[in-house]
Amino acid sequence: MTISTQLAGGSSGPGFLRPLLATALEALEKGTVERDGPLPAGGPGAVRSLFSGEVLPAEGQGAETALAGVAQGFTTGAADPADPGCVAHLHTPPLAVAVAADLVAGVLNSSLDSWDQAPSGTQIESEVVRALSSLVGYDPDVASGAVTSGGTESNLTGLLLAREHAVARAFGAQAVASGIPPEAHGRLRVLCSATSHFSVARSAGVLGLGEDCIVHVPVDDQQRMDANALRVVLSDLSDRGDIPIAVIATAGTTDLGTVDALSDIADIAAEHEVWMHVDAAYGGGALFSERLGPLLDGIGRADSVAIDLHKLGWQPVAAGVLLARRAAAFDPMERRVAYLNTEDDEVAGFQSLLGRSLRTTRRPDALKIAVTFRALGRRGLGELVDQCHEQALHAAAVFRDSPDFELYQDPVLTTVIFRYRPESRDSDQVNAELRRTLLTEGRAVVGRTELDGSVWLKLTLLNPHTTPVEISALIDDVRAAGERESR
Ligand SMILES: Cc1ncc(COP(=O)(O)O)c(C=O)c1O
Incomplete structure (x- = not known):
């Protein structure tokens, strides 16, 4: 019997899972290198080309080949919220400990x-x-x-x-x-x-x-x-x-x-x-x-x-x-x-x-939550919240001090609403286009919203490990895209 038909649970399950997990982790590593940024460059066309094979072939390829291929394509084509440039949505980068716990929940399928x-x-x-x-x-x-x-x-x-x-x-x-x-x-x-x-x-x-x-x-x-x-x-x-x-x-x-x-x-x-x-x-x-x-x-x-x-x-x-x-x-x-x-x-x-x-x-989604609570405690989780809030304050300070940006208001939690101030062209158009340019180039995933009838951009800061230098670099990317779109 091939590993493709083996079960994840029971006394033999972990033994069958181990090599598959190694394959999955390798696919994650290779796909992340291949993507080389917060999301794939090239927009929807490039992502489509990552999945060229038949999804349901008449004969299976076997677990290892299928997992390596599809998981690597998925990783290459994903938007990774752990990347400091992936800050559009309330799309959190999960903790490794929570993902490991979730695997256990999946195996037992409670x-x-x-x-x-x-x-x-x-x-x-x-x-x-x-x-x-x-x-x-x-x-x-x-x-x-x-x-x-x-x-x-x-x-x-x-x-x-x-x-x-x-x-x-x-x-x-x-x-x-x-x-x-x-x-x-x-x-x-x-x-x-x-x-x-x-x-x-x-x-x-x-x-x-x-x-x-x-x-x-x-x-x-x-x-x-x-x-x-x-x-x-x-x-x-x-x-x-x-x-x-x-x-x-x-x-x-x-x-x-x-x-x-x-x-x-x-x-x-x-x-x-x-x-x-x-x-x-x-x-x-x-x-x-x-x-x-x-x-x-x-x-x-x-x-x-x-x-x-x-x-x-x-x-x-x-x-x-x-x-x-x-x-x-x-x-x-x-x-x-x-x-x-x-x-x-x-x-x-x-x-x-x-x-x-x-x-x-x-x-049983409570399992990963319980493991995380026990691992970090209330204080550990509070520190992560505070780190993201600090990042929002840092980003707001950069926008406030930059004449080419406008800050909507001081951050309350971990989001920052701002827009690029173009010298010549229409602000709504430039901000909408600069965001899409960053997306298509695979450089950054910045949020877009509308407030008071105008287009604004948004950073949703949820990666507690992002540094002020990385935030400033992201803002530089936004500025450079804004300058290009203003011409
Ligand atoms: C304030 C608020 N309520 C509800 C939701 C919906 O949550 P979910 O997407 O987990 O269903 C969101 C999602 O961003 C939210 O921001």
Whole structure:
């Protein structure tokens, strides 16, 4: 039998994996040398040519050949977030220790939809949820949660919990299953600021609330949800007979890293008895840092919180987490499924996580998180956050001191928004083109966004090991591309 058909698990699995891992690591090394930068030069055409063979040939090539070839092509053609020039998105370079732990999860293929597929996975996820509950300020004996595929799933699930809570309060518990009575007046509404992540509106759509159920609360001059305006919007909705099901605050907006005033929002949500969800997908990791953590004061008063550890947490995708202050909030999601979680098993102490997620089969992504937490501790993770924040401050200082650049505002977390100032041509065009030139040349992956109707560029600094010299070199590359595009 060839190694191609051997399994990764069991007592022989590690022996079969070892030579394959050596091949995979060699492919990573060779592909990285071949790429020679943060992404491949030549754009989509060049990447297409890396995969010329048939994907599903009639006869297989064998494990070694296939792995060496495809993995090397994949590496050559990838954008590597560990490269100091790959700074467009919340696309974190994962820690080696987390990737090694993830391999173990892959080998055992534990699935969290039943205890008998994931005894240790179930336990580890529960421990990770407890640790993160304490981090946000919840009582870990009362709170609950689950590891998710990311902020999108966490926001969807948080909004689902909020909707079920609001519907039960307004129309009685039976309405959660049978729907809102047809004679009911008013509309279910979700409140957030215009800077909230697009997944909030999509979640509202997915939940059948209609994306236009979203009410945008105005922001203040720092782009934070205006707490006074929130109070006014909530009163207006109640006068109209609409039912606000949730206020979604953001702790770390995708572009600016802005953190809403969580304590003030919590006060108003409590006054109006409205569910508060905090999308801390990006900013949640700041809680590891003594320096930045206070920005999120009040997060523990939210009913639910989304945190992504594949952003400020240095985990390989996926490592989202949804937490709820009270475990009872998950009651509407509980399902009793004969083949997965019979009641007598649970009574006998075999815990089921089925009701914590909208998914059924679910990877034990908590394993890599638990290994990372134990390896670095809160302080170690906080230092990584602080290092990335320092880099953002350094980049901002360079932009502020350079007449050929404009800084949008001081960084809050680890993003920096700026633009090149061309002397002659249109700024939007030059900035858009210089970014694409850097991308096509394989020199840098810089973010592009739009603010106040204009094109701005973005550095999302997530590699804690990047040095100030490397950041200055990246900015020099941007400047040189800007000069070329201005001619
Ligand atoms: C603030 C915020 N919320 C939610 C998300 C969605 O997270 P994911 O891509 O992990 O689903 C993002 C992604 O960047 C984000 O920045």
